Amino acid sequence: MAIASAMPSESYPSAKVVDRAASAGAVVALAGCLLLPFVEFRPNRIVDGRLLHLLQCAGVWGWVLLAVLLLSLGAALLPGRYRGRGLLAGAVLSFGALLFALGSATTKLMPAGDTPARVSIAGGAWIALVGIAMIWFQGNRVARSHKASAAAALTGTALLVAAWWFGGLSQLSLAVEYRAQADTFWQLTYSHVLLVLGGTLIATVIGIPLGIVAARSGFARAVAIPVVGIIQTIPSLALYGLLVIPLAALGLPTLGTVPALIALTLYALLPIVRNTFLGVSGVDASSIDAGLGMGMSRRQLLWRVEFPLALPLVLEGLRAALVLTIGIAAVMAIAGAQDLGTLIFLGWGSIAVDLVLLGAIPMVVLSIIADQGMRALESVVVSPGIRIPREEELSA
Amino acid sequence: MISLEHVTKRYGDRMAVDDLSIEIDDGDVAVLIGPSGCGKTTTLRMINRLIEPTSGRILIDGTDAATLKPEELRQHIGYAIQSVGLFPHLTVAENIATVPKLLGWKTARIVSRCEELLALVGLDPAQYSRKYPRQLSGGEAQRVGVARALAADPPILLMDEPFGAVDPLNRDRLQGEFLRIQRDLKKTVVFVTHDVDEAIRLADKIALMRDGHLEQYDSPEQLLDHPETKFVHDFVGADAALKRLGRVRVDSVMRTGQATVRADQPDAIEAACASESRFVYLVDADGVLVGWIDSRVLDRGTPAAEAATRVDWRQAAVRPDGSLKEALARMLALGYRSLPVVAAGGRLLGHVTLSDVEKTMEGGDAHLADHTDNEAGSIGGGGE
Known part of the structure; x- marks a missing residue:
């Protein structure tokens, strides 16, 4: 993977070698499906669960899943111009087949009527999901096409909806748990997103000017960069504890949203300040000399030359801040913040794995959305003159 | 007119520029030259106040530059630097538009000015306007840099080794275009610049600097013929006669009326070779040089067309605005005693011979005095 990302132009269009990352993903997914149990069936809460393998429980969808995984492996092994799109198609179809296999197993195993029985996802299916994700990410990387990536994401979502409504997925224990908690779930997801966006926004408003000032003045650099760096090294719970004293002194609440927002802001500062600083101070001296020499004021130079040139790094800092705070926000639930972490801690407390998953899965999805969204934003707002060129532009 | 009056720049104990006084007349090219660290770039940057002098005054058309707002001063002085400093996130057109935008020009005026300037520096506007700097070669970037410096039509142009970062062949061409x-x-x-040949070729006046002070400020001819100090003499070098050639344009000694025939007409070639001419030049339908025949090396019996020397005009020809020094170097390198002269697209204009170059070298001052006014073919005239 490292090699592929370091030399993007080498991996396309006529990739001659085997795509190791994608083929590893396909092998992992196949191994998960064949060697490990796919679902766990518990008739009620007292009896131990029964573990079932893919081909034991999923019927024809088990074979479909194996077939599309083999196709993905083929796309990873065979060289060709359309490998990236092939991998994306393979990943999306595998994802869909996995969902329908889970749904089909659930439908077959669940007794009719109101029942305490539960069918939950077992190790093999989880590992298959990880393998499929590997193929998917590699497909995005190799295809280097926003259109193909977006089409894959849309198809994947459509397949999820279809498996939910028509494929029996909604009978899975995770789905049952979701229905029981739906209102809480969406409320917590919403406040999680608000916390993350709020913290990152405040950090951006403080961090970008701070980074610019640090790039301008040695004193600011000597103070700001180490300080935001030290904050980053403080474990989140310790930071939370440290915040109690000043918050209490100011008469602000020491539990809940306010300290969580402050902590998230502090953590988001480092990537934003550091990247803005690096971006602005890394602007080529000749560009600055030319700008000043042509009569730009310092302010014009900043907004017309330095900041646009620093933008790729600034956006990278924002992306890192978003992904970082999505994770840290969950920990803040311990001290009373209402977010997806609340579900996770609740689930741990009551040994309800499905509840933990209900908190964890949306965080993964949020991270992916933040990551991809920021990359898409970058491709829109960063000048093509300083963007890493895509293949179409190179050959044009 | 730019006047530097007792300008001094001190960094701590070090005198970067020491009591420098020079006057630069309107329309003149004044070249500041000297070894590195002599203060030439510092001097240049004091004119647009990127560096403030420690003492002394810089007058631009009688106005003390120190009394003007630095940004306004700079917007009215073109600025081109060695590293070019094109903004990588802006297109060629946007780069050129920098100062016009700062001055608040209307969009339509900026667009037409960009096209005009690109054409002026020899780049096709349709092809280059939307390119980004990283898509340009070194020579193209330098041209855009010059176009950008000229954008708002400033009366004064400051150029800090603008052709320093390109290969010698391109530098020569850029110098010709600059002239x-x-x-x-x-x-x-x-x-x-730090390149003596460049200074001699381009300058109306050369200011030779050393350790922050002025050694001599004179025309290139005076500097070559009458160096005032040993340092000046050593710096311009012993080959003054050769250096003088750098100031003479090829078209000032170019001969025209040479025998020229179409390469795809064998009969015409035979006929031309049978005539008096020593060299017969071959051109294509558009008049572009494709080769020549030296009638002295012709064997009786073999078709003349087969004895032709086929050449690429880009390598084996010189441009009318090139210098004789370049022409001489090309002759020596290729082993020819005569070189064709071609226009921008390769169209044959005439030729220049080694003996004419030698005559020019011996001719000395009388010939050099009015080098810029020489008409094409003023020495040689007609064909052989």
Whole structure:
């Protein structure tokens, strides 16, 4: 993977070698499906669960899943111009087949009527999901096409909806748990997103000017960069504890949203300040000399030359801040913040794995959305003159 | 007119520029030259106040530059630097538009000015306007840099080794184009270089600096013929006669009326070779040089067309605005005693011979005095 990302132009269009990352993903997914149990069936809460393998429980969808995984492996092994799109198609179809296999197993195993029985996802299916994700990410990387990536994401979502409504997925224990908690779930997801966006926004408003000032003045650099760096090294719970004293002194609440927002802001500062600083101070001296020499004021130079040139790094800092705070926000639930972490801690407390998953899965999805969204934003707002060129532009 | 009056720049104990006084007339190219660390770039940057002098005054058309707002001063002085400093996130057109935008020009005016300037520096506007700097070669980037410096039509141009980062062949071409543009625009140019040949070729006046002070400020001819100090003499080197050639344009000694035939007409070639001419030049349908025949090496019996020397005009020809020094170097390198002269697209204009170059070298001052006014073919005239 490292090699592929370091030399993007080498991996396309006529990739001659085997795509190791994608083929590893396909092998992992196949191994998960064949060697490990796919679902766990518990008739009620007292009896131990029964573990079932893919081909034991999923019927024809088990074979479909194996077939599309083999196709993905083929796309990873065979060289060709359309490998990236092939991998994306393979990943999306595998994802869909996995969902329908889970749904089909659930439908077959669940007794009719109101029942305490539960069918939950077992190790093999989880590992298959990880393998499929590997193929998917590699497909995005190799295809280097926003259109193909977006089409894959849309198809994947459509397949999820279809498996939910028509494929029996909604009978899975995770789905049952979701229905029981739906209102809480969406409320917590919403406040999680608000916390993350709020913290990152405040950090951006403080961090970008701070980074610019640090790039301008040695004193600011000597103070700001180490300080935001030290904050980053403080474990989140310790930071939370440290915040109690000043918050209490100011008469602000020491539990809940306010300290969580402050902590998230502090953590988001480092990537934003550091990247803005690096971006602005890394602007080529000749560009600055030319700008000043042509009569730009310092302010014009900043907004017309330095900041646009620093933008790729600034956006990278924002992306890192978003992904970082999505994770840290969950920990803040311990001290009373209402977010997806609340579900996770609740689930741990009551040994309800499905509840933990209900908190964890949306965080993964949020991270992916933040990551991809920021990359898409970058491709829109960063000048093509300083963007890493895509293949179409190179050959044009 | 730019006047530097007792300008001094001190960094701590070090005198970067020490009591420098020079005057640069309107429309002149003044070249600041000297070994590195002599203060030439510092001097240049004091004119647009990127560096403030420690003492002394810089007058631009009688106005003390220190009394003007630095940004306004700089917007009215073109600035081109060695590293070019094109903004990588802006297109060629946007780069050129920098100063016009700062001055608040209307969009339509900026667009037409960009096209005009790109054409002036020899780049096709349709092809280059939307390119980004990283898509340009070194020579193209330098041209855009010059176009950007000229954008708002400033009366003064400051150039800090603007051709320093390109290969010798391209530098020579850029110098020729600079002279062509300067003949039309008549800017007051202050030009920093460390290349003596470049200085001699481009300058109306050369200011030779050393350790922050002025050694001599004179025309290139005076500097070559009458160096005032040993340092000046050593710096310009012993080959003054050769260096003088750098100031003579090829078209000033170019001969025209040479025998020229179409390469795809064998009969005409035979006929031409049978005539008096020593060299018969071959051109294609558009008049572009494709080769020549030296009638002295012709064997009786073999078709003349087969004895032709086929050449690429890009390598085996010189341009009319090139210098004789370049022509001589090319002759020596290729082993020819005569070189064809071609226009921009390769169209044959005439030729220049080694003996004419030698005559020019011996001719000395009388010939050099009015080098810029020489008409094409003023020495040789007609064919052989």
